[in-house]
Amino acid sequence: MADNWITTSEAAQISGYHPDHIRRLIRGSSIKAQKFGIVWQVSRVSLMAYVDKAEALGAKRGPKTDGET
Numbered sequence: 442m443a444d445n446w447i448t449t450s451e452a453a454q455i456s457g458y459h460p461d462h463i464r465r466l467i468r469g470s471s472i473k474a475q476k477f478g479i480v481w482q483v484s485r486v487s488l489m490a491y492v493d494k495a496e497a498l499g500a501k502r503g504p505k506t507d508g509e510t
Contacts, residue, residue, distance in 0.1 A: 446475065446482040455485075456492050466491065 449467075453460040463483065467474040473487035 445485055446477070447485050447488070449474075449481055449483060452483040452485075452488050456488060 447455070449460050449463045452458075452463045452472075456463070458466075463472075464481075466472045467481065467483065472491050473484035474481050475484075476482075
């Protein structure tokens with residue numbers, strides 16, 4: 442059960458997001474998180490659901506461009 446909760450650093454490594462973005466997702470209630478002592482931990486299931494949803498939405502928006510036209 443312990444691996445259901447991961448640190449924000451681990452969440453950043455798994456998702457590829459910056460740790461500050463993980464913290465914004467926590468504050469915005471986009472992913473589940475809980476404070477254990479002084480450390481915030483993220484629900485791995487919640488994070489992966491968010492990443493999957495974001496990737497699916499990204500695919501619908503079309504390929505990313507580098508700004509050149």
